[in-house]
Amino acid sequence: MALLSVRDLEVRFSTRKATVHAVNQIGFDLESGESLGIVGESGCGKSVSALAMLGILPKAGRVTGGSVEFGGVDLLKLPDQKLRQIRGKDIAMIFQDPMTSLNPVLTIGRQLTETLEKHLDMDKDVAKKEAAELLERVGIPRAADRLGDYPHQFSGGMRQRVMIAMAISCKxxxxxxxxxxxxxxxxxxxxxxxxxxxxxxxxxxALILITHDLGVVAGVCERTNVMYAGKFVETAPTAKLFSKPRHPYTLGLLKSVPRLDAARKERLEPIAGLPRDLRTLPPGCSFAPRCLYATDRSRAETPELHTIDSDDHLVACWNPVPDADIPERHSLEDPGAS
Amino acid sequence: MIKYIVRRLVLLVPILFGLSLLVFVYVRSLPGGPEIALLGERATEQSSEAIRKDLGLDQPLPVQYGRYLKNLASGNFGSSIITRQPVMDELKQRFPATVELGITAILIALILGIPLGFLAAKRYQGFLDHASLGASLIGISFPIFFLALILKWIFAVKLGWLPSFGRIDATIDLPHPTNFYLLDAIIDTNWKAFVDVLKHLILPAIALATIPLAIIARITRAAVLEVTNEDYVRTARAKGLDPSVVDRRHVMKNAMLPVVTVIGLQTGLILTGAVLTETVFAWPGVGSWMLNAIRNADYAVLQGGILFFALITIFSSLLVDISYAFLNPRIRYQ
Known part of the structure; x- marks a missing residue:
């Protein structure tokens, strides 16, 4: 049984004027110890999916359908008190901006020990020792001396290490x-x-790495899901995704990654157009308006994920990118940006 | 930190010096003079002249100021022109009365205002939020003396629950070592007096607390709303902490920073409010004393009273700055 099994997850944001369809029936499985990348532009629903799984969506957002089974239990049906026992203990999260994700008026030590005290029932002194060891593990020198320091006394990279220490504190x-x-x-x-x-x-x-940067997933993730307009449009083992991108959007993302080995005069190719407005979802492929490969069918019928090339490579496209259009050098060995 | 406090205290000297000059010039620019208050309609050119000479007011202003400073340096605030009592003696009586009233008012404003603002933020756009917005608008725009009169009329006159004037019932015998009556009652372990003093405090303190309460509630609400959307609150929730812990440890600790600043600014408001409240409730504090002094152009009293108001304001802002350093680790005073 998979560690995490997401089915048809759907998230909506209600504003006074409109409803935003942020996540539209996504699904995936994750085994223990596996690492999955979720890649897409800003606003495509990557972070919102993660927040929804943990039950910490912002006030305007709500899950309108689907299930998130973790260890056989549907997290979406769990009462908040039970979910809080899993959050921070069995599932932990690290956020984007280490500058603002740590509480400025609490010491690093306190922010580490509060998780240990809550989930592992440690008393203060034990938790303090453990916190120092955690900081040591993520590579913060003189860890024990720094427990009394505040976030503003750390650099950005060090703060992200602290965030990681906090996240892994309950294993x-x-x-x-x-x-x-x-x-x-x-x-x-x-x-x-x-x-x-x-x-x-x-x-x-198990790791879910959410990023807009293909270079980042290249070195870390076994599988990668590409997300567009709240849907997965392509999923494959990372190596395959880089060597044989089948969705025009994936190809577009790959072409816009800067590469050190590219010829000087070769320009980066941005994806034309703007991300989909998620307030309305007309039928057809969401990417069609920006897509060079779009057909009449793309504009009329929504494509679902189906296998292509092999069993572990799925794409949601009526007219996948043909081999001839895939540039050769997009290999995993040299992802360039990471 | 101690160095910082000492430096702030040393800075007091030039501030008070400049302030004494301002006050001195200001009170003398008021229309009329003490001779008019003393003589009233019977004033003649000659008797007025005699009194001005007697009080030293015929001297050139720089000379008068020099004499005033000299007295001030030796702790002599002069004597009231009307009662001939030393200003310092009266201040010792009245200063604690105003401070006792002011502190009670601030406490009421804090104890009610912070939870109210917090709840309003939690029920953002809900009934409680709108109700508290309405209530605080009324609180801010209601003239303080009018509210004082209404409170007095309802609770003292109509219902008779609370006394309508003064600090303590005249029949209660209580020694006054500190002139803070609540403290005096505790020292004397006279609980009957304690309750009576408390009853006298309630109405004027409520009247004085309304505006600061409304402001503190609004600031708390805004601060809580802002902090709730901060990334570190999301982090705290992602850790699986209980909502009450998230609110207490992560939201409130940060939301208190702007509130503390505002509390400091309220001191001035409390002091001006005290002038009105004390007058309505015949509270023998600095406020009502000053009001009389203005009427009588009682220069020495005005100078003394304003200097003390200034001292309170300066000390409360120092207190705010110090407590800021304890609340906000990003601020360190050297």
Whole structure:
């Protein structure tokens, strides 16, 4: 049985004027120890899916359908009090901006120990020792001395390490990292990804890595789901996705990743047009208005995920990218941006 | 931190010096003069002149100011022109009365205002939110003396539940070592007096508390709403903490920062409000004393009273700055 099994998850945001269809019936399975990347543009519903699974959507958002089974229990049906016992303990989350994700008026130590005290019933002194060890593990020097420090006394990369230490403190079975490196500069990005990769391997944690950056998933994730307008449009083992992208949107994303080995005069190709307005969802493929491969059928009928090439490669497209159009150098070995 | 406090206290000297000059010039620019208050309709050119000479008011202003400063330096605030009592003696009586009233009012405003603002934010756009918005609008726009009169009429005159004037029943015998009557009653372990003093405090303190209460409730609401949307509150929720812990440890601790600032600003409002409230409830504090002094152009009393108002304001803002450092680790005073 899969550790996490999401089926037909649907999230809506109600504003006074309109309803935003943020997530539209997504589904996936995740085994323990597996790592999954979810990739897409800003606003495509990546983060909202994760928040919905944990039951911490912003006030305007609500789950309108589907199920999220974790260890055989549907999290969406769980009363909040029971869900709180899983949140932070079995499923932990790391957020995008380490600058704002830590409480500025509490010490790092306190923010670490409160999770340990809540979920593992540790008393204060034990929790403090454990907190120091956790900081040590994520590579913060003189950890014990820094427990009394406040977030503003740490650099961005160090703060993200603290966030990771907090997330792994109860040895979760699943770690969700939402754009963990986006707010950091490139060298720090690589370090943080390294820490994440090592820890999930050591603890046999499953990982969902949410990012807009294909370079980031390339080095870390076994599988990658590409998301557009609240739907998965392509899912494949990461290597296959990079070598044989079948959805025109995936191809577009790959072409817009900067590469160090590209010829000087080769320009990045942005995807034309703007992301879909999620207030209305007319029939047809959401990507059709921006797609070079769109057919009449794309504009009339919504495509569902179906296998292509092999059993583990699925795409939701009526007119997948033919081999001839796939540039050769998009190999996993050199993802460029990571 | 201690260095910072000492420096702030040393800064008091030039501030008070400048303030004494301002007050001195200001009270002398008031129309009329003490001789008119003293003599009234019987004033003649000659008797007025005699009194001005007697009080030293015929001297040039710089000379008068120099004499005033000299006295001030030796702790002598002068004597009331009307009662001939030393200003300091009267201040010792009246200053505690105003402070006792002001602190009670601030406490009422805090104890009611912070939970009210918090609940309004939790029920954002709900009935309680709208009701508290309406109530605080009324609270802010209601003239304080009018509210004081209405409170007095309902609870003292019509219902007879609470006394309508003064600080303590005249029949109760209580020694006054501190002139803070609540404190005096505790020192004397006279609980009957304690309850009576408390009863006298209730109406004026409520009248004085309404505006600060309304402001504190609104600021708390806005701060809680803002903090609730912060990323670190989401982090706290993602940790699986109980909602009450999230609110207490993560939301309120941050939301209190702007509230503390506002509390400091309320001190001035409390002092001006005290002038009106004390007059309506015949509260023997600095406020009603000053009002009389203005009527009588009682220069020495005005100068003394305003200096003390200024001292309170300065100390309360120092207190706010210090408590800020305890609440906000990003602020460290060197």
């Amino acid at each position: 979760p079975k699943l770690l969700i990292a939402d754009e963990p490196t986006t707010a950091l500069d490139v060298t720090i990005q690589a370090q943080i990804l390294e820490v994440l990769k090592n820890l999930t391997a050591e603890e046999h944690m």
